[in-house]
Amino acid sequence: MIPINWYLILSAVLFLIGVLGFFTKRNVIALLLSLEIMLNAVNLTFVAFSTQHRQISGQVFVFFVLVVAASEAAVGLALVIAMFRNRESLNVDRSNLLKW
Amino acid sequence: MIEYLTSYDFIVLMIKIIIIFGGVMGALAYLTWIERKLMARVQMRPGPTRVGPFGLLQPLADGLKFLFKEDVIPTNANTFLYIAAPIVSLVPALMSFSIIPFGPSLQVTDLNVGLLFIFAITSLGVYGIVLGGWASNSKYPLMGAIRSSAQMISYELSLTLSVVGVLMIANTLSLAQLVASQQDTWFGFLPRWNIFLQPVAFIIYVCSAVAETNRLPFDLAESEQELVAGWHTEYSSLKFAMFMLAEYANMVTVSALATVMFLGGWSGPLFGPFWLRAGLPTLWFVLKISIFIFFYVLLRSTIPRFRYDQLMKFGWKVLLPLSLANILVTSFIVAIS
Amino acid sequence: MIQLVFLLFAAVAAGAAINVLIQKHVLYSALSLILMLTAMSILFIFLRAEFLAMIQIIVYAGAIMVLFVFVIMLLNLPADEDGVDQLRWLKFIGIPLGLFFLFFVLATLWNVEAPPASGTALNGSPRAIGESLFTDYLLPFEVTSLLILIALVGAVVFAKKDL
Secondary structure (H helix, E strand, O other), rough: OOOOOHHHHHHHHHHHHHHHHHHHHOEEEHHHHHHHHHHHHHHHHHHHHHHOOOOOOHHHHHHHHHHHHHHHHHHHHHHHHHHHHHHOOOOOHHHOOOOO | OOOHHHOOOHHHHHHHHHHHHHHHHHHHHHHHHHHHHHHHHHHHOOOOOOOOHHHHHHHHHHHHHHHOOOOOOOOOOOOHHHHHHHHHHHHHHHHHOOOOOOOOOOOOOOOOOOHHHHHHHHOOOHHHHHHHHHHHHHHHHHHHHHHHHHHHHHHHHHHHHHHHHHHHHHOOOOOHHHHHHHOOEOOOEEEOOHHHHEEEEEHHHHHHHHHHHOOOOOHHHHOOOOOOOOOHOOOHHHHHHHHHHHHHHHHHHHHHHHHHHHHOOOOOOOOOOOOHHHHHHHHHHHHHHHHHHHHHHHHHOOOOOOOHHHHHHHHHHHHHHHHHHHHHHHHHHHOOO | OOOOOOOOOHHHHHHHHHHHHHHOHHHEEEEHHHHHHHHHHHHHHHHHHHHHHHHHHHHHHHHHHHHHHHHHHHHHOOOOOOOOOOOOOHHHHHHHHHHHHHHHHHHOOOOOOOOOOOOOOOOHHHHHHHHHHHOOOOOHHHHHHHHHHHHHHHHHHHOOEEE
């Protein structure tokens, strides 16, 4: 059997990789990809705990996280297209009109 | 671990794998022969006749030709993706044969989410086309790849939704149980196939399956008159052979799924001595698949091609609402009975 | 034996995730993410959540990532357009701090013990998830369908050229 903390460690490592990507990358699409890595790490934690506590609620919640991630990716990519159309660049540092 | 590798179950599994995959690969090679002969006969010409009697050794000759052709990689092509694309296209196409029941016990394995597995694997096959078109770094493949992947993801929706009615009737996702639920008969002679219970879903499934495998009339992605050869323009020799094999394997997969879900799989009358009874279910299965293959080839030789906007309109505005309506009506009838 | 297989797929998932960050061209990052999603799906199968594993491949790797790959190919960017790295010295503080934080997280999680729960093992079949989804969680289910509708309309509006 695989002990539960192996899954939690893997999930923590993946989440940290996602956070690192989110803080470092400058391409907007790469930011969205790091967001997906973070969401996937959280999904793994949910499913691991669902298996440990013998309840199905964890897996149902992963279902909802999946749906929300899908809709967020769709709207995010539509925004990326709109951003590219206006600025001709996907560098997130160029979208700084609201910066002080 | 070693005692598993020498146990009876493992040896039986290996024999099943060899029979199924060997048979499938041989069938894919001869599918090219069937297609060329049948299309030729529809067009009132003989087809391949020179290589062997009735041109039966033509697939062998084609295979040898593919093997010995020069393997060209365009200079500005993205080499890693260029080489990976045929593999990404072929592996999912062949993986789905591992759960299709070819007979009562001729099935490599049976998952309790079998149908979802096949849909997952076919949706991964889109990447082979997308990467092949992108990696070739030229305009015809890119246009073919983008059109083809848009078409495939649009028709995947109506493909998966059209079988939900069948799932509600059979109450299971596993393919072996789907076949087992269609075994007996009504009134003594009419077999209990799902095509009589779900005719609309059958038509939607067949239309979506033809679109999903990029066959005429939905083959805008590789239309010979417009796009040279679509996403596999820049491919030669064995990589092209892999793309072709992947296309025919997808065709056989959706035909096999259609027979499992709508035509009762391997069920059919059993007669004769025991050795005939053992092989007869597989024979019925192969006969039912070949009905669909004939339909595919005849469709290719008779109907003109859809335009791209007609294709997308048909998928989103006709097939998708029809399959949703089918789910609604089926769930209503299942709930009240 | 099964632990070796788990380590293999965990290494593939972690390696693919790191590869998402390392690659210069964003298309290769998206393809590495697809590999990571497939590895995660296999890890779900280890945890007896087979319905979720298949749904992950169908929805995430087969639809969302196709959308990503489409948009990347449509916009057709050159590989690296970032220019000079402005906060170059921050890396020398950031990476040790990150490793320190990682060490803390791992030290917390290393000795988590699972009390053996009572009852039968969990069945991740579609039937179990469906029963739970349509009885206990019916309201979130309906609300998420509304959410998808809003996201659909929003995506179409944002991506249109002329409103």
